[in-house]
Amino acid sequence: MDYKIFARENYNVNALNSMEISDPITGLKEFLVGKSADQFKQHLRDLLFAVFEKHGWRQHGAPLNLYQKAKEVTKLMDFVWLTTTCEIGTQQKGVGLQGHYLREQYRQRTFNKLFVRTPAKDKGRSIPCADVARVIFKKRHGLLLKDDIERVWLDVALNSSYMPNLTVDFYCIESSTDVHDYWYMMTIVDAAFELVNAPTPQLDAEKLNYYQLFASDADHPDGLSEEDIELIFKGLSGVFWYIDEVKFPKAIRKWYELITKTDHWKNHKDPGNLLYIKETIQRMVETAWLWNRMGFPELNVCGVNKKYVADLSAAQIADPIAYVDYFFGQHRLYEWKRLLANWLAQSLSDEPCHDTEVTQQDCSDIIRLVQVARLIEQGM
Numbered sequence: 001m002d003y004k005i006f007a008r009e010n011y012n013v014n015a016l017n018s019m020e021i022s023d024p025i026t027g028l029k030e031f032l033v034g035k036s037a038d039q040f041k042q043h044l045r046d047l048l049f050a051v052f053e054k055h056g057w058r059q060h061g062a063p064l065n066l067y068q069k070a071k072e073v074t075k076l077m078d079f080v081w082l083t084t085t086c087e088i089g090t091q092q093k094g095v096g097l098q099g100h101y102l103r104e105q106y107r108q109r110t111f112n113k114l115f116v117r118t119p120a121k122d123k124g125r126s127i128p129c130a131d132v133a134r135v136i137f138k139k140r141h142g143l144l145l146k147d148d149i150e151r152v153w154l155d156v157a158l159n160s161s162y163m164p165n166l167t168v169d170f171y172c173i174e175s176s177t178d179v180h181d182y183w184y185m186m187t188i189v190d191a192a193f194e195l196v197n198a199p200t201p202q203l204d205a206e207k208l209n210y211y212q213l214f215a216s217d218a219d220h221p222d223g224l225s226e227e228d229i230e231l232i233f234k235g236l237s238g239v240f241w242y243i244d245e246v247k248f249p250k251a252i253r254k255w256y257e258l259i260t261k262t263d264h265w266k267n268h269k270d271p272g273n274l275l276y277i278k279e280t281i282q283r284m285v286e287t288a289w290l291w292n293r294m295g296f297p298e299l300n301v302c303g304v305n306k307k308y309v310a311d312l313s314a315a316q317i318a319d320p321i322a323y324v325d326y327f328f329g330q331h332r333l334y335e336w337k338r339l340l341a342n343w344l345a346q347s348l349s350d351e352p353c354h355d356t357e358v359t360q361q362d363c364s365d366i367i368r369l370v371q372v373a374r375l376i377e378q379g380m
Contacts, residue, residue: 006229022208024086032193044182047069132187252370292325
């Protein structure tokens with residue numbers, strides 16, 4: 001298999017499980033129970049305002065609340081993208097985004113003093129939101145808008161410790177928050193509710209079967225770039241360049257303690273640190289999984305610096321590959337990713353979570369994997 005199909009630059013559908021992918025309309029209907037289009041549009045407004053307002057996430061309580069808003073919007077986008085992509089017999093002719101939004105301004109008389117009356121040729125002419133969404137996805141490289149919310153809006157909104165200008169420049173936020181993109185997202189929300197209230201469309205079963213590869217309950221990487229995958233045997237030097245290997249295990253243990261803490265976020269300013277820890281660990285886990293699938297190169301693990309492998313036994317140092325086998329024997333890749341996502345959500349809350357799926361053993365296993373990954377990376 002060419003694992004580069006899973007590269008994050010491809011903006012894959014990855015928020016849906018296999019059942020939801022096999023029948024996205026039923027999944028979307030269940031997902032939208034008790035929810036409204038206005039709620040999702042407010043989620044988008046809250047996320048966008050939090051990007052540009054320092055500590056803006058505090059207006060919504062614990063950072064978990066803003067995080068959940070982002071996850072709900074991105075899952076909705078996956079449903080709409082999958083449905084509109086796999087629908088059979090769709091017509092895209094005559095759908096021009098600029099003309100569509102101008103007609104909507106005419107129709108709704110958004111600018112009363114400018115548009116006194118709606119031209120006769122535009123009266124009553126309406127394009128289904130699902131058709132517009134299909135064109136939006138084509139124009140914006142598939143699920144790039146979803147990626148903007150997950151990897152740009154949310155990261156910037158929760159990274160409060162940076163100087164605002166530095167954060168904005170680093171994430172190139174201006175190119176991800178254009179007004180037309182914001183309206184595109186609003187249209188995708190409308191398309192979701194239009195789809196569940198319209199006759200069930202006929203979907204291409206072969207395409208749906210292909211997208212099962214990307215299901216959230218299937219094993220595949222999400223956080224690796226195409227370059228990471230192509231140069232998989234070059235190691236994790238890019239990851240370890242940004243972290244202190246000696247201090248990182250301590251950060252992971254502190255992160256685990258947050259699951260059962262209360263009121264942590266009343267004084268702490270930067271929940272974005274936890275997003276970074278989670279994403280870094282996930283990259284290591286996914287890289288180790290690919291190593292395990294594609295085979296390991298010959299390693300030379302002599303001359304080990306003990307401070308980098310403080311949690312490993314002599315046997316694990318001597319045979320780090322065996323530990324990778326053990327690690328994925330404990331949980332499959334998709335289970336580790338789900339554990340990390342639950343761990344992140346629980347640590348972003350101000351409520352204690354004593355009945356957590358994440359165990360102390362999981363925390364210890366991840367710390368050892370980080371050290372094993374470094375050991376393997378140095379021995380390549």
